[in-house]
Amino acid sequence: MWNFGSRMGTLMLVYTLFKKFFPHHLQLYLEKFFRKSVSFIYPYVEVTFDEFSGERFKRSEAYLKIKTYLSDKSSASAKRLKANVEKDCQSVVLTMDYNEEVRDEFQGIKVWWSAERTLPNSQRISWYPDDDEKRSYKLTVHRRHRELITQSYISHVLKEGKEIATKNRQRKLYSNNPSQDWHGYRRSKWSSVPFEHPATFDTLEMDANLKEEIKNDLIKFSAAKDYYVRIGKAWKRGYLLYGPPGTGKSSMIATMVNLLDYDVYDLELTAVKENAELRRLLLDTSNKSVVVIEDINCSLDLTGQREKKTKKDRKDDDGLDPITKTVKEYEKKESKVTLSGLLNCIDGLWSSCGGERIIIFTTNHVEKLDPALIRRGRMDKHIELSYCCFDAFKVLANNYLEIDSHSLFDEIETLFEGNQNDSS
Ligand SMILES: Nc1ncnc2c1ncn2[C@@H]1O[C@H](COP(=O)(O)OP(=O)(O)OP(=O)(O)O)[C@@H](O)[C@H]1O
Ligand SMILES: [Mg+2]
Known part of the structure; x- marks a missing residue:
């Protein structure tokens, strides 16, 4: 026993000396050699699916699908599970805990999945340690099945995961968090609640022809993936709803959402500090969603007045001492989202990430909006909702x-x- 302990101690000492005194390139060379020797003896291939892709811009769809697929598998076999109560406390979704392993079989081949997390190496103390960890799922399979697994099994998992998610899905209403909260728990940019608005086209009163036209337009849009690919356009559609207060604009949105069975993202533009934030928010929305900006004319000064106002303010602030000026500037930290930033997010290059999205603007004063914002093609359909008639x-x-x-x-x-x- 003592012999084993001392050998381990010597090994650790040698390793520390090696790390400290060997030149870096020699270390890399030896590590490579070590890895090669291990792969020679270790007959398995490992495939990792990270939670975030592209510098944490976007949560990976594949990761979410795998999570759903595994939650179905793991409830039967894993020993340590995490529970999530969904659908108004009616159902419990179980997912495997970290470092837990789940075995799966595909065409007679055994594969293993494990949930992993990596904590950063840095020594800094974080308020939100969960935010810094990197999560992933690791798939392990014998290397002789590599082809079958990469070609068929992974797409099978993604397809099944999608189907299970659709079956268990509960529609949600999201609202954007102010950016100072984005560093909070899991950096969520949106908060959500279950969406349960009862409005339907039967309860919404409006011209029967117009109602039919909108209904058909929405159904056509949701089935038009191939069409959008063929014409080379992002799979998006813009609606502008305008009319006096209380004429059913918000009810119309709920009706449209209920018909399509999409999620809703209620975007409060005044809480978005700049164009880059707006871009990140929109990138964080899911496919099959409706992004709503209500009272667009009140949310932002999109009429070109902003520049003049800022210049005047700057003039007023010139005579102030530096501390008062800084405090005043902090208090005034208003949204810097510009018209061009908004347009870029709606139909610029960024808008092509993801698909099947509907963007809806509502306003009481359509005449106050910049024509560039609502031109046909950008806001494809303009719908006027007006006061009702006797019928x-x-x-x-x-x-x-x-x-x-x-x-x-x-x-x-x-x-x-x-x-x-x-x-x-
Ligand atoms: N065309 C309509 N059919 C059925 N109900 C309607 C209609 N228009 C308004 N309502 C009812 O009137 C109320 C107000 O409607 P809603 O909130 O949709 O109006 P709005 O146009 O969004 O108003 P605002 O401009 O003030 O936001 C709701 O309770 C809604 O059910
Ligand atoms: Mg409204």
Whole structure:
């Protein structure tokens, strides 16, 4: 026993000396040699799927699909599991814990999956240690099956993962967090709640032809992947909903979302500090989603006034001492998202990352918007929602009060007619 301990101690000492005194290139050479010898004896191939791709810009879709696939497999075989309660506490999703291994079989071949995490080497103390770790799934398989695994098994896992995710999916409503919170737990840029708005095209009252047109447009869009590929355009569609307050713009969004069964991202532009942040937020949205910017004319000064205002402010601040100036500047830290930044995110090169997205703007004052923002092609469909007519009123009365007729209906009809004559 003592003999073993002393040998280990000597080995550690040799290793430390080796690290300290051997030239770096010699170390690299020896490490390479070591790895080669191990791979000669070790007959397995390992494939790693990282959680984040592209400098942490975007969470990898493959990682999420593998996670879903494995949660299905691991609930039966893994011993240490993590539980996630979903769908209004109705279902529990189990995922394998770190360093836990799950075995799977594909066409008679055995493969092993493990969930891994790597903590950074740095010595700094982090408030959010979970944010710094890198997560991944590792697939291990005998090297004689390498071809079959890379060609068929991985696509099988991704396909199954997608199907399971679609089956268990609960639609969500996301809202953007201010950027100072992005460094918090898992750097989430969006917070979400289950989306359960009951609006449908049956409960929304509007011109029947227009309703049908919008419905068909949405259905056509969601099935038009090949069309968008063929014409070389990003799979996106823009809607502009405009009209006086309370005329059903938000209800229309909920109706569209319910029809398509997409997630909703309610983007509060005033909380976005600059164009780069906006880009990162939009990159962090999932496919099959609707990005909504409500009251776009109030969210941002997109009419070119910003520059003038800033110049005036700068003039006012010139006479102040440096400390007051810094405090004032910090307090004033308003959104610097520009019109061109917004346009670039909607249909610039960045917009082609991901697909099947709908962007909806709403406004009460369409005339105040910059024409570049709402030109056809960018906002493909402009829909005006206006005050209702008597027929629409009857449908609403039926929806809300469940009545087909009432003694006051005649009087109300006269009032509606009078109102229409006044406005024409
Ligand atoms: N066309 C409509 N059909 C059915 N309900 C409607 C319609 N228009 C408005 N409503 C009802 O009126 C209320 C206000 O509608 P909503 O919030 O959608 O209006 P809005 O246009 O988004 O208003 P704002 O411009 O103030 O945001 C909702 O409760 C909605 O159900
Ligand atoms: Mg609204």
